[in-house]
C-alpha cells in the first residue's frame with residue numbers, strides 16, 4: 236500500500252440553496268500531497284465545499300475533478316472508498332465496536348480477515364491506542380480516543396485523499412492541541428492530499444501548507460500562513476485575524 240497522492244481541482248464551483256449561492260464560483264486546486272485548510276466563519280460555505288469533493292453534495296455548476304477525472308463520472312460509493320472522511324466527534328457507527336468501525340472500508344474492498352486484523356493493529360500502533368479498545372463501543376471511549384479511532388477508520392485503506400471537517404472540534408483545548416501535534420507529526424499525513432475545514436486560525440496556521448480563507452461562499456485570500464501574517468489583502472482578512480488574536 237503506497238498510493239500516489241492525488242490532486243483535487245475545483246473549477247468555478249457553485250452550490251445554491253433557495254436561490255442563494257452558498258458556494259459561489261469557487262476555483263481551487265490542491266496539489267498532490269498538500270494540506271489545504273478551508274478557514275472561515277460559520278456558514279461561509281466550508282463544509283459544503285468539502286462535501287462536493289466526495290459527492291456528499293453535488294455542485295450546481297462548475298466541475299470537481301480528482302487527478303483530472305470529473306467526480307461526477309464516478310459512483311459516489313466507489314469514489315468514497317478512496318477518500319478518507321473525518322468529521323467532528325469522529326462520526327463512528329455507535330453500534331459497531333471499534334474494530335468493526337475501523338474495518339468498514341477494508342470490508343467493502345473485500346480484504347481478507349488477516350489483512351484487516353494486521354492493518355487494524357498497525358493503525359492502533361500508529362495512533363497510540365491500546366488493543367483493549369478494539370472490543371468497545373464508541374460510547375465507552377474518551378473524546379480523544381474516539382477522534383483517533385475516527386482517524387484510524389479514515390486511514391484504514393490508506394486512501395490518497397483525506398477530507399477533515401472540524402476533526403478536533405469536539406475536544407477540550409489541551410487534548411485538541413496534543414492530538415493536533417501528533418497528527419502533524421504522522422508520516423502518513425505528509426504524503427496525503429488533505430483538505431481540512433476549521434474556523435480556528437491557530438489550527439489553520441499550525442496544520443496548513445496553504446490556507447483558503449472564505450467568506451460568503453468565496454475565497455477572499457489564499458496563501459501560506461506567512462502570507463496571511465505579513466500581507467492580509469483585505470480589511471476582512473485583517474479583521475478575521477485580529478478577532479482571533481493574530
Ligand SMILES: Nc1ncnc2c1ncn2[C@@H]1O[C@H](COP(=O)(O)OP(=O)(O)OP(=O)(O)O)[C@@H](O)[C@H]1O
Nearest residue numbers: 252253257275276277278279280281282283284434
Ligand atoms: N441543505 C441545506 N439547505 C439549505 N441551506 C443550507 C443547506 N446546507 C447548508 N446550507 C446553508 O449554506 C451555508 C453554508 O453552509 P456550510 O455548512 O457550508 O458552512 P460552514 O462554513 O461549513 O459553516 P460551519 O462552520 O458552521 O459548519 C449556510 O448558510 C447554511 O445555512
